[in-house]
Amino acid sequence: MPGVYDEVGLTAQLRRIKQLYPDKVDAALAVADDIAYEIVIKTMDQILMTGFSSITFATGGPP
């Protein structure tokens, strides 16, 4: 069931990782099949905003 995502928490986590590894710019996104496209775009937006400019999509869903 789609719920509300913790966007603030995600941004905080990403910022923390960016502080630990400032040179790292790649991120891999694993998305489950039935997730709405809008949520994926929003997540990508947050990833880009926190400084990870190279996003790749995994062909499968989350493990």
Place this chain on the structure above:
Amino acid sequence: MAIFRVGERFRKHRLLKRRGGRRDVTVVLSLTAMVDMFTVLVIFLLQSYNTTGRVIYLPKDVSLPKAQTIKPLSPSVVVTISEKEILVDKFVVATYADIKAQNEMLIPTLQKEVVAALARAKVEYDGKLQNKIKNLVQTDKKDLKTTAEEDKNTWKQVTVQADKGMDFQTVRKVLFTVTEAGAGQINFAVLKQALSNE
């Protein structure tokens, strides 16, 4: 018409007398004021048309999601995913129902059309005079690795636009097919969201 005796003319006829002095037919136009106004109008119109000038065809049933980190549109092949069908630059390649039903990641009709569209984009890119000149100039430079890669990728760019409620499995199949067809960088079309205060 008045009746005159032969040889006589009524010299003081009412209509012949000009009332109020000289009557000018011309209208005096204040040209300097008009030119000023037109200049201001032209500058205003130029400012309001200050866009990249790229037009992207958006079907009615596709409502794009919003995002903040955006780049301007660049010329590229456009793949549209709507609730009904998949389009490549206005050509329908598959229906949504077919894609949803299939288990394989690859969509053959889409792949074929994207390959053809990318080939056309490459021809157009190479044909442009400015790119020919750029390529000639860059072959003389030593550190052209990054610029050459960027250049190659400009014609390989594909823009994907999908309805915001679309399930990601379909989008994933389309992304896979487009990558298999030879696309370089894939861009997602979004609407600009106003920057939120943090």
